[in-house]
Amino acid sequence: MAVINGVETRLPDGTDKKPSRIQQRNRGRILDAALEVFSQHGYRGATLDQIAETAGLSKPNILYYFDGKAEIHVTLLNQLMETWLDPLVTLDPKGDPLEEILSYVQRKLDMARDLPRESRLFAGEILQGAPRMGPHLQSDLRPLFEEKCAVIQNWMDQGHLTQLDPRHLIFSIWATTQHYADFATQVQVLLQDDPAGHEGAATYLTTLFTRLLTP
């Protein structure tokens, strides 16, 4: 496979050489449009026509770059996985425990604000039973999750943090941060004219996890 931007890329003709500038540009446009459409309407709700129009290309042209709707979705999901796991990868066993976790929370919250489409794409996939991503959860997410749980468990055993189940701790970090992207519609209705916005959530979550984890 050719590797473009660190991502495996199948060329339209199936061969394996350097993609032209046009290919890079158009594949990029398609993936961006698909992210927009898939995250808004879900896999089944999204149509190739919508993606094509959003990308500014014709439908057959899109199928020149990708083998089908499913391949676009899978490509998006694969690309996303890396971005999504990155904040957890960054969690440093050698750093200060509380500081590390708080900055992990912060990074996840920033992602909910800056990449809401990605968050919703991911949420929609999991919500429907991860039909196109189950394997990735097993092979990519799970080992990382277990590694970092062990790190946190260590910190707790050494008395740097409250004794808790690290697995549920991580779940609660994911849940509380992604909530602001995945349930944005609801949040907006309920926070209507709040000037604090993102800051309000950041302050609250910092307090929450500080109080929870400070021994």
Place this chain on the structure above:
Amino acid sequence: MAVINGVETRLPDGTDKKPSRIQQRNRGRILDAALEVFSQHGYRGATLDQIAETAGLSKPNILYYFDGKAEIHVTLLNQLMETWLDPLVTLDPKGDPLEEILSYVQRKLDMARDLPRESRLFAGEILQGAPRMGPHLQSDLRPLFEEKCAVIQNWMDQGHLTQLDPRHLIFSIWATTQHYADFATQVQVLLQDDPAGHEGAATYLTTLFTRLLTP
């Protein structure tokens, strides 16, 4: 409108009289099948044929009881709203603050375990921008939310709980509890052979909100 089981019910012929036993039974079957299918595949991903087969009825027969796919979905959402809001309604301003909130958390967590289909139906609707439920959020959820925020704020002002933004507190309760239903696929992959199951989450969340809210 006729009222059946406390829910407004439009009869097939549009008139307004007592529905037969057959009607009650079949409308029930259809709604249950639709809950199953919609929660699994989302609105667009669900087909009338799937719902019909799950319900054990023919497609035209389903359209004898409901005006169309959208009406089934809306009926489900309307019914759900009441169930969904109930635990928050129950939050008693005269009860013990911490106890009240902890048992609210517990009720929500029990719902995530006992009504995962409902949780996912709701999550899917919000995730896509609440196209069929926006008005209900404004008219039903919002007033209740604001009322209960005021109750919690009072408790805080009287020194019974840590001073926090009650709105984000409620968000974090929703997020952490519903996570176990909406992201069940992921949770299952990561907790694979955990004997604790539901209890693990209950213990963790009790600790979390106790430590957070105890002044």
Place this chain on the structure above:
DNA sequence: GGCAAATTTTACCATTTGGTAAAGACACGA
């Protein structure tokens, strides 16, 4: 400029899907 390869468009097609019309089967009170 000329030419091969890459890209895009036009014109389709088959399947799926929400929905309808109308005939047939059934329930139930008189």
Place this chain on the structure above:
DNA sequence: TCGTGTCTTTACCAAATGGTAAAATTTGCC
């Protein structure tokens, strides 16, 4: 048991949708 209104089935349809074939156009290299 008969007839009326309720319920169910059969046979469709039009639109939407994922996808294809092949002609037309553009790009980039000599």
